Amino acid sequence: MSESAASDGVEMVVAVIRREKVSDVKAALAEVGAPSLTVTDVRGRGSQPAKTEQWRGEEYTVDLHEKAKIECVVADVPTDDVVAAIRDAAHTGEKGDGKVFVLPVSHAVQIRTGKEGIDAV
Amino acid sequence: MSESAASDGVEMVVAVIRREKVSDVKAALAEVGAPSLTVTDVRGRGSQPAKTEQWRGEEYTVDLHEKAKIECVVADVPTDDVVAAIRDAAHTGEKGDGKVFVLPVSHAVQIRTGKEGIDAV
């Protein structure tokens, strides 16, 4: 488990997208050669300030929107291709399409085989 | 999508907090100028060793506590201000208040506009 085994070029692509776009994003990732992914149900808020509304005379703040978070650790496929695939598949042009973030990964292990680094992803 | 576009100063602040503190943290983040966030229902355990209890003569281990995870990617607002806002809003002084972790982000894209780096956050 040496530092160098995984340090070059393994990254985690984290995307928060519309839930109804998960299927399209899954297909796009498989097409670009990066089919592995983890999906989490999340809720969130983007850059619009919270909207205050009225209901039966009471003020309330519009709550968080339901979204899906996709995590996709990539090594041999260029990260840029993965980000572009997600961006294109998740895009509608309306507010709320989401964001893609890339985080560095310093080590990776596949549990079944014990493989490490790029071979583990 | 150049490396340099997002490499300076984009960070992901990850906080695990009491679920009943999510509203206060949302308000505190908006006030400090970082309203965007993603919330996930999680469960967890802190530094106390697992407690073993008895029930009808059977030993069992106290399970995980329900918490909320807040993820907040920040660029133009100083990360320290965001961390301090979360810390103050989530604080009760009792055990179980949670933790804040900061992770580096190497790239960011806003899906609707295609904007990258700091402008995407």
Place this chain on the structure above:
Amino acid sequence: MSESAASDGVEMVVAVIRREKVSDVKAALAEVGAPSLTVTDVRGRGSQPAKTEQWRGEEYTVDLHEKAKIECVVADVPTDDVVAAIRDAAHTGEKGDGKVFVLPVSHAVQIRTGKEGIDAV
């Protein structure tokens, strides 16, 4: 909250494992001296290309598998020991055992005490 406070050696270990292995992994982490963790229900897909099956004459794609994500921020216990503990406890040898990824953490705060860096983890 200086950069240097947490920059040396704080890492987030992220593991996606079988849900039925969460108890064993919790026990293994406690044994190795890293009991703190956050668990999220997720679903995912590994390196096998999506399987297309037939049901009543209709083709459909086999959906994502239910998994658990474990996040474990470590500082004083060596990351390699934590990764090995998870790997051994989550291993069955069958396809679908999961992956472990390690991400750098640049800062950490314990909300109750305000402690920072290694002391916060």
